[in-house]
Amino acid sequence: MVIRWITSGRLSAALRFALPLAILSGCASGPDFKRPEAPTATGYTVSSRESVVADAPEKQNFVADKDIPFDWWTLFQSPQLNALIERTLKANPSIEAAQAALRQAHENVIAQQGFFYPTVGVNYSPSRNKLAGNMGGNSPGLQQNGDTIQSTPDSPAYYNFHTAQLSVGYVPDVFGVNRRLTESAQAQEEWQQMQMQAASITLVSNVVAAAIQEAGLRAQLDAANAIISINRENLEIVRQQRKLGFLADIDVAAQEAVLAQSELALPPLDKQLEQTRDLIRALAGNAPNQDVPETFDLASLHLPEELPLSLPSKLVEQRPDVRAAEAQLHNASALYGVAIANKMPQFMVTANVGGMASSPDWMFRSGGSFFSLTGNISQLIFDGGTLRAKSRAAEQALLQAGAQYRSTVITALQNVADTLHAIRTDADAVRAAAASAHANQTVLALTRKQFQLGYVSYQNLLTAQQNYQLTVVTLAQAQSARLGDTAALYQALGGGWWHRADAALDKKEIASNETK
Numbered sequence: 437m438v439i440r441w442i443t444s445g446r447l448s449a450a451l452r453f454a455l456p457l458a459i460l461s462g463c464a465s466g467p468d469f470k471r472p473e474a475p476t477a478t479g480y481t482v483s484s485r486e487s488v489v490a491d492a493p494e495k496q497n498f499v500a501d502k503d504i505p506f507d508w509w510t511l512f513q514s515p516q517l518n519a520l521i522e523r524t525l526k527a528n529p530s531i532e533a534a535q536a537a538l539r540q541a542h543e544n545v546i547a548q549q550g551f552f553y554p555t556v557g558v559n560y561s562p563s564r565n566k567l568a569g570n571m572g573g574n575s576p577g578l579q580q581n582g583d584t585i586q587s588t589p590d591s592p593a594y595y596n597f598h599t600a601q602l603s604v605g606y607v608p609d610v611f612g613v614n615r616r617l618t619e620s621a622q623a624q625e626e627w628q629q630m631q632m633q634a635a636s637i638t639l640v641s642n643v644v645a646a647a648i649q650e651a652g653l654r655a656q657l658d659a660a661n662a663i664i665s666i667n668r669e670n671l672e673i674v675r676q677q678r679k680l681g682f683l684a685d686i687d688v689a690a691q692e693a694v695l696a697q698s699e700l701a702l703p704p705l706d707k708q709l710e711q712t713r714d715l716i717r718a719l720a721g722n723a724p725n726q727d728v729p730e731t732f733d734l735a736s737l738h739l740p741e742e743l744p745l746s747l748p749s750k751l752v753e754q755r756p757d758v759r760a761a762e763a764q765l766h767n768a769s770a771l772y773g774v775a776i777a778n779k780m781p782q783f784m785v786t787a788n789v790g791g792m793a794s795s796p797d798w799m800f801r802s803g804g805s806f807f808s809l810t811g812n813i814s815q816l817i818f819d820g821g822t823l824r825a826k827s828r829a830a831e832q833a834l835l836q837a838g839a840q841y842r843s844t845v846i847t848a849l850q851n852v853a854d855t856l857h858a859i860r861t862d863a864d865a866v867r868a869a870a871a872s873a874h875a876n877q878t879v880l881a882l883t884r885k886q887f888q889l890g891y892v893s894y895q896n897l898l899t900a901q902q903n904y905q906l907t908v909v910t911l912a913q914a915q916s917a918r919l920g921d922t923a924a925l926y927q928a929l930g931g932g933w934w935h936r937a938d939a940a941l942d943k944k945e946i947a948s949n950e951t952k
Contacts, residue, residue, distance in 0.1 A: 464611070464612025464615045464616055464773060464777070465611045465612050465613075465616070465773050465776040465777035465780065466612070466616060466769070466770075466772050466773025466774070466775075466776045466777065467769060467772070467773065469619070469765075469766045469769040469770065471762065472752075472762065472765070472838075472841060472842075472845075474748070474749035474750075474752055474753075475748040475749055475751075475752065475845060475849065476749075477748040477749075477849065478747070478748070479748075480748065480849060480852050480853040480856055481853055481856065481857070493866060493867065493870050494738075494739045494741075494866075495741065496739060496740065496741060496742070496743055496859070496863070496922070497741065497742050497743065498743050498745045498856075499742045499743065499744060499745060500745050500747070501744075501745070501746060501747060501750070502742065502743075502744035502745065502746075503744065503932075504744050504746075504754075504926060504929055504930060504931065504932035504935075505932050505935060506931075506932040506933065506934075506935035506936050507932075508926040508931070508932050509521055509640060509643075509644050509923070509926075511740040512644070512737050512738055512739075512740065512919075512923075513737075513738040514647070514732070514736050514737050514738070516647075516730040516731070516732060516736060517643075517644065517647050517730070517732070517737070519730060520643060520647065520716070520720065520728060520730045521640055521643050521644075523720055523728075524639060524640075524643050524719050524720045524721065525636065525639070525640070527720055527721030527722075528639055528719060528720070528721050529721065530635050530639060531632075531635060531636060531639065533635075534628075534631060534632035534635040534636070535632060537628050537631070537632070538625070538628045538629055538631075538632050540628075541621070541624050541625040541627075541628040541629075542625055544621050544624070544625070545618065545621040545622050545625050547621075548614070548617050548618045548621040549618055551607070551609075551614045551617075551618075552609065552614060552618075554604050554605060554606040555604070555605045555606070556602070556603070556604050557602075557603045558600070558601070558602050558603070559599075559600065559601050559603065559790075560598070560599070560600045561598070561599045561600075562596065562597070562598045562599075562796075563596070563597045563598075564594070564595075564596055565594070565595055565596070565597055566593070566594050567593040567594075567595070595794050596794050596795060597792070597793075597794055598792065598793060598794070598795065598796050598799055599790065599791075599792040599799075600790050600791055600792075600796075600799055601788050601789065601790025601791075601806075602788070602789050602790060603786070603787070603788050604786065604787045604788075605784070605785070605786045605787075606784070606785045606786075607782075607783065607784050607785075608783045608784075608785065610780070610781070610783050611776075611777040611780040611781075612773060612777050613774055613777040613778065615773075616770045616771070616773035616774045616777060617770070617774055619766070619770035619773070620767050620770035620771055620774065623763045623764070623766035623767035623770060624763070624767055626759070626763040626766070627760050627763035627764055627767065630756040630757070630759045630760035630763060631756070631760060633756045633931075633933040633936075634756035634757060634760065636931075636933065636936075637756065637927055637930075637931035637933060638927075639719065640931070641923060641924070641926075641927040641931070642715075642719055643716070643719050643720075644923045645920055645923060645924075646712055646715050646716045646719065647716070647730075647732045647737070648732070648737065648916055648919045648920045648923065649708075649712050649916065649920070650709065650712045650713065650716070650731070650732045651732040651733045651734045651736070651737055651916065651919075652734065652912050652913060652915065652916025652919075653705055653708050653709045653712060654709065654731075654732070654733050654734075655733065655734050655908070655909075655912035655915075655916075656705055656909050656912050656913065657702070657705050657706070657709065659905045659906075659908040659909040659912065660698070660701050660702050660705055660909065661702070662901075662905045662908075663698050663701075663902055663905045663906065663909075664695070664698050664699055664702065666898050666901050666902045666905065667691070667694055667695040667698045667898075667902065668695060669898055670691055670694070670695075670895060670898045670899075670902075671688075671691045671692060671695050673893075673894060673895050673898070674687055674688050674691040674895075675688055713727075716728055716730075734912060734915055734916070734919075737919055739918065739919065739922060740922060743859070743922065743925060744925075744926070744929055745856075745929075746929050746930070748849055751848060751849065751852065751929065751930070752845055752848070754929060754930030754933075754934065755848045755929075755930050756930065756931075756933060757844055757847075757848065758841075758844050758845055758848050761837075761840055761841040761844040761845075762841060764837050764840065764841070765834075765837040765838055765840075765841045767837070768830070768833045768834040768836070768837035768838075769834055769837075771830050771833065771834075772827075772830040772831055772833070772834045774830070775823070775826050775827040775829075775830035775831075776827055776830075778823055778826070778827075779816075779823045779824070779827065780815075781813055781814065781815040782813070782814045782815070783811075783812070783813055784811070784812040784814075785809075785810070785811050785812070786808075786809075786810045786812075787807070787808065787809045787810070788806075788807060788808045789805075789806070789807040789808075790805070790806060790807075791804045791805040791806065792804055792806070848928075851928045852925075852928045852929060855921060855924050855925045855928045856925070858917075858921040858924070859918070859921050859922060859925060862914065862917050862918035862921050863918065865914040865917065865918075866911070866914045866915055866918050868914075869907065869910045869911040869913075869914040869915075870911060872907045872910065872911075873904070873907040873908060873910075873911045875907075876900070876903050876904040876906075876907045877904055879900050879903070879904070880897075880900040880901055880903075880904045883896055883897050883900035884897060884900075
């Protein structure tokens with residue numbers, strides 16, 4: 437249906453037609469998005485061990501509802517680690533890519549919001565024309581600067597013609613199509629923001645994990661080299677005893693096998709260390725041949741004494757993956773509203789005002805001006821069920837997004853629970869490994885005294901040294917695991933991204949939701 441006014445007397449009627457459309461633009465089809473309820477769980481395990489002090493050489497306490505700083509890695513008290521992460525956050529291209537994607541999403545929101553406003557355009561069309569001479573006196577008179585132009589067969593008429601107009605178009609958002617599309621764009625921007633935060637947290641966590649792995653590998657390499665040195669000394673002793681007739685060839689072969697076996701442990705450790713250094717260089721944005729000045733050992737890394745333990749209801753506000761899943765759910769809800777609104781009537785209002793004449797200065801004189809105001813209402817009657825099917829598909833997409841959000845929450849809770857279990861068992865492993873290392877150190881000290889007094893052979897001393905170095909390897913592995921799982925806890929609890937300077941709005945939103 438098209439309604440058109442071309443006279444000024446109908447202008448008031450046009451306004452009366454357009455006003456209700458503007459009022460109806462505040463409506464939106466489909467369900468309004470409501471944030472999912474937070475988990476009702478009060479803990480992460482079926483036991484009450486979450487707050488138990490980890491009894492190990494370095495004690496740690498779980499502190500309920502302790503906030504997480506953005507620079508949580510500084511709690512490991514390693515200047516080298518702090519410097520590496522600071523440089524990595526500036527140089528790694530994944531952060532730059534995530535920031536660009538976020539800016540793109542923000543511009544898409546602005547672009548979609550632009551459809552709330554009318555479109556305004558201007559058009560100017562000058563032309564040079566010739567009237568056919570055979571039109572003669574039957575040709576309509578044209579005004580050229582106020583004079584009538586006629587053409588004859590002997591003297592065809594030439595004239596200029598100018599048209600200028602201002603066009604305004606407006607699509608009232610009566611059933612909320614654009615409102616829901618804008619809502620969808622905003623949800624995608626929020627999703628992209630969470631992706632950027634997740635990229636930053638993942639990058640930092642990877643750097644910390646690589647540094648801890650390097651420190652552990654260096655400790656294991658030192659112990660492995662010590663064991664190889666001990667076995668070489670043992671082999672020389674066995675060979676000397678073989679020459680003196682105290683041992684047989686089989687004893688020499690057995691010691692050679694022990695030495696070879698201990699040397700087998702060295703190449704894999706060397707490979708892991710070099711690959712870890714390659715990873716650190718890549719995370720820092722360097723090529724493989726561009727080394728970083730920082731190196732790490734276990735002595736330079738310290739365990740945080742107090743570990744945060746956020747409530748499950750707060751975890752869903754802190755985890756970027758959960759917030760991203762919530763944004764996807766919001767997007768699906770908005771698109772469902774779009775699918776419903778597309779089945780409704782569509783409205784459009786257009787207006788044109790301008791002038792036309794044979795010269796520019798006459799376009800708005802002597803009746804040369806014109807205007808038109810058009811209202812259009814259209815309703816699709818038959819489309820083979822396309823819009824209805826799209827609406828049902830959007831509804832199923834909304835249900836899918838809801839299920840995926842719940843799955844993400846469950847996985848997040850499991851991630852924290854697994855990390856808590858790992859930290860507690862790591863403490864037990866460190867305690868046992870430290871006790872074993874201490875016991876073997878005592879055995880080594882006593883064996884050394886006995887050797888000095890002549891009660892045991894030098895080979896017995898070397899065996900005691902080897903056993904001690906083996907426990908040092910085990911202790912280094914346990915310490916590395918404990919450091920790594922401690923860092924994983926900060927990542928599992930959200931990484932403190934809400935304390936970033938560019939996350940101030942999200943921080944206010946979290947505080948508002950906690951108040952509610």
